Amino acid sequence: MGILIIIIALIFEVAFIAYCIKTSDNQNKVRSWIRVLAFFTFIGFIQTTIIDWSFQWYLLGALLFIFAIIGGIRLVTKKFGKKLYERWRVISKGIAMLLVFSFVTIPAIVFPQYEDPDITGGYKVKTSSYTFTDTNRIERFTDTGENRKLTVEFWYPEEAEEKYPLIIFSHGAFGVKMSNASTFMELASNGYIVCSIDHPYHAAGTVDIDGNLTIGSSEFMQEVIDANSEIYSEKEQFQLFEKWMNLRTDDIDFVIDIILKNTENNSAEIYDLIDTNKIGLMGHSLGGAASVQLGRERKDISAVINLDGSMLGEYSINGNESIVINEEPYPLPLLNFYSEYVINELKANPEYVYPNKYISSISPKAFEICIKGSNHMSYTDLPLFSPLLANQLSGISGGSTKANVDEYYCIETMNKLVLEFFNCYVKGEGLFAAKEYY
Incomplete structure (x- = not known):
């Protein structure tokens, strides 16, 4: 227009x-x-x-x-x-x-006008936002000594009739908590409660419930660009990834814990609707990597979805300062979506950068899916919101810069598979079967 x-x-x-x-x-x-x-x-x-x-x-x-x-x-x-x-x-x-x-x-x-992807569920969806303060952590991106604050947004059935599974979402580097809103709408309309986290300073920008704006850290953004430009040694890159992952997993851990605590002693409507025995994790890029790692660490997670993120938590460094991959089978059902660039890298180098092929070969409930023609940002709503920015950010993140897949086909196919996977492994309903390519 x-x-x-x-x-x-x-x-x-x-x-x-x-x-x-x-x-x-x-x-x-x-x-x-x-x-x-x-x-x-x-x-x-x-x-x-x-x-x-x-x-x-x-x-x-x-x-x-x-x-x-x-x-x-x-x-x-x-x-x-x-x-x-x-x-x-x-x-x-x-x-x-x-x-x-x-x-x-x-x-x-x-930012052209666009139609929202199709929503298949029968529930009308309601949203609410909260800002949580982690009194056990000091915000390292500032020198004010303040505690780290995390703003989250919930998507959930408006006319609630029962308790619903909880899905925690973590956005990618430079992302925002709204990055996959169509996925959240699809899940909530089908009887889920989705909590998406804004990671301050790792996000393009965050706004707390009091209207305070926090701009993303230029230092962090430069680190991501440099890491994708391969200017660091293997050890330096591992240390960088470890720093990012610690922040992300601590954020997600804190949010899950405070939600579980609030279900016991908080009068807000949202907490009465959560089935604390059914929790899934999902994230894009760095958020996907953090979700996968927490799936190993927490005992209350039912299933994990990783949207085009490398499994950084599967790496460690030994005494010889060499990178090694965790050989323990992944303990949970795991669904990985990958761009065409990444899936081609996996086929050429199964244990290079993305050790997922190794993980899926020893875990019967690990799946890998590629939507043909997709790039890194195809697994978010950004191609609808801004095709130009989606291609540019995919280039910064590494890999091809232009997606050749229809945006609606990609997002709606992904949302369909996300719903089927969580239905099977979080709700315990039906079977999940997936092709390698769509």
């Missing part, structure tokens, strides 16, 4: 410039009418839902409103300016207008 508006603006400006040149007149009265009509046309598009009014359109709406006010005043007062017609002025004004329209339309191009 953003590109279409620029094209329409281009056609109008070129036509108007040609009209001015042909009549040898600035046509300020006509310009004023165009400005007023453009604003009301824009309002009409919003009212008819051709344009879904949201942040993408704020700049364009403000510009059209200002131009409409100016045009309206000129039409009422009949003061259209006294500058004599000059061809260069008409052309330069037209070019300037196109540049301005292009600038204010950038948000609509970077």
Whole structure:
């Protein structure tokens, strides 16, 4: 829609410039009418839902409103300016207008309108947010001595009739707790409670329940970029991964523990709905790696889903400073989704970077799935929200930069398999069977 508006603006400006040149007149009265009509046309598009009014359109709406006010005043007062017609002025004004329209339309191009993926469940979904303070940890990204705070958002059935399994989600590096909202909606509509964690300073940005904004750490972001550029030694890279993983697993551990504690002595509606005997973990990228590691460490987890994350918790370093892989069979049902780039790396080097092939070969309940044409961010909602950013961030994360798969097919296929896997191994309903490729 953003590109279409620029094209329409281009056609109008070129036509108007040609009209001015042909009549040898600035046509300020006509310009004023165009400005007023453009604003009301824009309002009409919003009212008819051709344009879904949201942040993408704020700049364009403000510009059209200002131009409409100016045009309206000129039409009422009949003061259209006294500058004599000059061809260069008409052309330069037209070019300037196109540049301005292009600038204010950038948000609509970077973040195009999109339809939400299909939701199959029968429950209406409700959300609520909380900010938890971990009194046992000091925030290491600041020097204020404050405790680490984590904001979470729950998705759960609105008309609750029973207790529901709990799924904990951890986003990837630079991600946010909303990164897989369509998956959360699908699960909640089918009788799950999903708790997605914002990891402060590991996220692009977090906002707590008091409205305080925390921007992602530039230091952490540079570490991720450098790690994917392979500038570190094997030992240095392992130490870096270990630092990231400790923060993430501590965050998830804390959130699970405080939720379990609140189910015993908290009056909030959400805690009365949680079946504490049925807990699943899921995460994307670094969040997936942390989820897999916690699946080994905690005894109250039923199943784990890893969305294109390497199993960093399966690595350790021995006395010779060599990296070794955990040979113990993975103890839980495990579902791994991988981009096409990663699955090709796995086939070429089964124990290089991603030891999952080894793990799945000795665990009968470990599955690996690749959706053809996917890249790293295909397993989030970002390709819908911003295809441009999705491809760029996939490139930063390593691997191919452009996804060739249809975004809706990829997300809806993933959501279907996520639901079936958790139904089988968390709820204990039905069987789970999956192909290697979709």
